[in-house]
Amino acid sequence: MKKRTVTIVLTAASLSLLAACGRTQEEKSRGTSADAMSAAITNPDEVYHIDLKFSNVFQPTEWNYKASEKLAKEITEKTDGHVSVTYYGQNQLDCYGDSVTQAVNGENWIGLEEPSLFAEYVGDCAVLVGPMLYENTEEYNYIMDSEVVKEIREKLAKENIHVLDTHFSFGFRNLITNREITKPEDLNGVKMRATSSPLFVKTLEAMGAIAQPMSFTDCLAAISSGEVEGFEGSTSTLAGAGAPYELVKNVAETHHLIATRWLFMPEDVYQSIPEKYRKIVDECAEDCGKWEQTSCDADEANMISELKNKGVTWNDVDHDAFEAACAPVYDWIEEEYLADPELHRKLNEKLTAFRKR
Template identity: 25%
Template sequence: MGKMLLIAALASLAAGSAVAQDLKDEYRVSTVLPAPFPWGQAAEKWAELTAERSDGRINLKVYPGTQLVQGDQTREFTALRQGVIDMAVGSTINWSPQVTELNLFSLPFLMPDYAAMDAITQGEVGERIFDIVQQNGVVPLAWAENGFREVTNSKTEIRKPEDMQGLKLRVVGSPIYNDMFTAMGANPTQMSWADAQPALTTGAVDGQENPLTIYTTLNMQDLGQNNITLWGYVADPLIFAVNSQVWDSFSADDQELLRQAAVDAGAFGIEVARKGLTEDDQSLIDEIRSKGVNVVTLTDDEKQAFKDATASVYEDWKQKIGPDLVDAAEEAVANR
């Protein structure tokens, strides 16, 4: 009996060693933005919690600036699916060229507030989107947030679509953004963020659209971006995800550890992304105004003019995304 127990104990130790040997020294996590941006903070928190909860067995290293795909944000999902990247905290916008349904979050004025975004991501629609992502070869674990995207420029105050006539605005590399800004009369130009910063500095482009956490961290008022319109036309939820083969290499316990660490890091990231931008805390907006920036908040009637201008884009993309999915999202928003 004693001999059998010894054999069992040795077998257990051998199994444990095999699991340890199967783990990589480092799992590469791709993001677009580093800390101190909320995006980078969420990714770093995932790495921190994973290391802590695995007693250092699982080492995630964050590679910001999409450096693992030479800075091309729209290639990140493909690289993750192919295993060039192990894991990512990725943008629904940047992944939408490969997963059309992710354009849901870029439908103009679908989500009027944070409660609407939560109603989609944290409910049945969010589960359906995760199923779709998984069918595309990537395992999604949790949501984080880059935030609502506001438009800024160096030329003029924007209160109506006519104010955007001829403005050269940097937009992200997803076709729906070209469609939206063209419909509003602007001259959209797609470029990576790495290219956008010098373009804003030199005045090669007049403006851009991004969450205010990015505006403030980069001090965009120093790039001439002294007009901001708060319109919350789209938001950019983020997804913690793992390459499917990498995911399958983990034990069930480690999979659960990674998933829960992502959920907790995502909640942290969302809190950071919304700080100073909620109805009961406008401190970030106040800080921006204190730097001499003209911050415009659209009235309901003013916002409706932009909705009307982009209504045909909304309907066109609803068909591409899938009417059933969009209908479910609209219902979730209405019932929030």
């Protein structure tokens, strides 16, 4: 009997102790949760975190790839990981128009794409990078910093596309084949690789070529098989991955399009980031864009010299003839994208005034 009584007493004591311990742990848990909630309310920036995927098509040898890597690293480090950016180059994730769609749909996304791809949402974007418009990078930057482009960026924001920076440019695009092309007639019947941008396709066709849209990886195989005779692209692309310079040895200096990309993300995602981190994102975007632009411009002469040593030749062209051939492209932009019919004229007036300075 005594033994049973002792057992009962001990069990009761144990239960009492366990209950006390339970209350202590619950109180501690509540205290911890309360502290966390209090900290979050008092300093919400410290508990904020977002993971962003950053995608484009570029290869490790290209300036856009290098600038993209730099951007992802700097944003992640300078925000102490509160805005974490993971870069996926080489067409691993959505690129071109699909990348723009990711932004429109509000995904946690950053893209770097050719500005004419935004014309599906704001038609004037295609005019801003139309053929034979700019003579150098300074002219391009002048227009990008203008009120005209500011208004276009505001229109894009209403489509949920936030343009972070416009400086990710890497020279001008030329016609690259094994022919000496000096005038539009020299392109008649010549099959040329084009990007997926309708503007690029239309520009090549206006200059006389037969445009064949395909990825650049497929382009090299297509040149080898004779499916196409060349491509239009920048010096850095010719010198880059896959050694295109081994397949095509002549560059016609048309400078028909500026080689540029706009850095962008969803407007709603951008606005959801605390201001202190948004400011860092903005600064990193501009710094990396300008870093690419100045680095590529400074390296252009070296790349040309190296390519000439590998047997590539450059030839001058009749720019007036190519400009006249490309003029109808602006009529097509107005019709296709309902762009402002006065915008091309306004841009030319601004550039003429800028050149006189």
